[in-house]
Amino acid sequence: GENVEQHPSTLSVQEGDSAVIKCTYSDSASNYFPWYKQELGKRPQLIIDIRSNVGEKKDQRIAVTLNKTAKHFSLHITETQPEDSAVYFCAAGPSGSSNTGKLIFGQGTTLQVKP
Amino acid sequence: NAGVTQTPKFRILKIGQSMTLQCAQDMNHNYMYWYRQDPGMGLKLIYYSVGAGITDKGEVPNGYNVSRSTTEDFPLRLELAAPSQTSVYFCASRGDQRDTQYFGPGTRLTVL
Numbered sequence: 001g002e003n004v005e006q007h008p009s010t011l012s013v014q015e016g017d018s019a020v021i022k023c024t025y026s027d028s029a030s031n032y033f034p035w036y037k038q039e040l041g042k043r044p045q046l047i048i049d050i051r052s053n054v055g056e057k058k059d060q061r062i063a064v065t066l067n068k069t070a071k072h073f074s075l076h077i078t079e080t081q082p083e084d085s086a087v088y089f090c091a092a093g094p095s096g097s098s099n100t101g102k103l104i105f106g107q108g109t110t111l112q113v114k115p
Numbered sequence: 116n117a118g119v120t121q122t123p124k125f126r127i128l129k130i131g132q133s134m135t136l137q138c139a140q141d142m143n144h145n146y147m148y149w150y151r152q153d154p155g156m157g158l159k160l161i162y163y164s165v166g167a168g169i170t171d172k173g174e175v176p177n178g179y180n181v182s183r184s185t186t187e188d189f190p191l192r193l194e195l196a197a198p199s200q201t202s203v204y205f206c207a208s209r210g211d212q213r214d215t216q217y218f219g220p221g222t223r224l225t226v227l
Binding site for chain 1 (some may be wrong): 148155176218219
């Protein structure tokens with residue numbers, strides 16, 4: 001079946017450094033790739049997403065890149081801050097109206113930003 | 116708007132008991148989803164619905180049932196609770212013209 005692999009499972013960085021999380025997916029029909037942040041005991045919240053018609057998207061300190069040929073996408077966080085500490089999930093699925101919206105999630109990356 | 120709401124927040128069940136996890140959204144979203152999240156793991160899709168009266172299985176449907184009689188509500192039923200169903204359950208919804216899924220606060224279920 002469809003699968004999303006996420007690496008690393010844990011990541012520790014110093015405040016101000018950059019963090020990169022990588023995901024690969026198996027379903028070539030996927031064209032929607034969201035990233036969710038989940039703080040301890042909270043719900044997942046969307047932080048950025050990308051669709052297959054673009055290769056990169058940026059929102060302030062967060063960026064996502066997509067290589068559809070290689071079926072991998074990455075989350076980049078620059079100038080990390082302690083409040084970036086959380087679990088981050090990538091996901092892959094279909095895009096557009098009248099689709100099921102079924103997402104396959106990666107296993108998650110626990111990011112720790114040390115002050 | 117309250118967004119996506121879930122009740123209860125916490126529940127402890129004994130093996131073999133049954134219960135219904137409630138999920139409601141007030142955004143008039145047709146698409147709704149149930150996920151489970153085991154400790155240290157990602158989210159797995161249990162069931163989903165593309166509109167009132169239409170439901171389908173996700174990746175891990177065994178041991179669960181759903182119904183969708185209204186646009187607003189999407190309850191998840193556990194008939195014979197097992198320890199393997201100990202997890203955090205999240206409900207999510209999505210609008211017709213958008214890809215973004217909005218999650219509820221979750222229900223933490225323990226089966227002993």
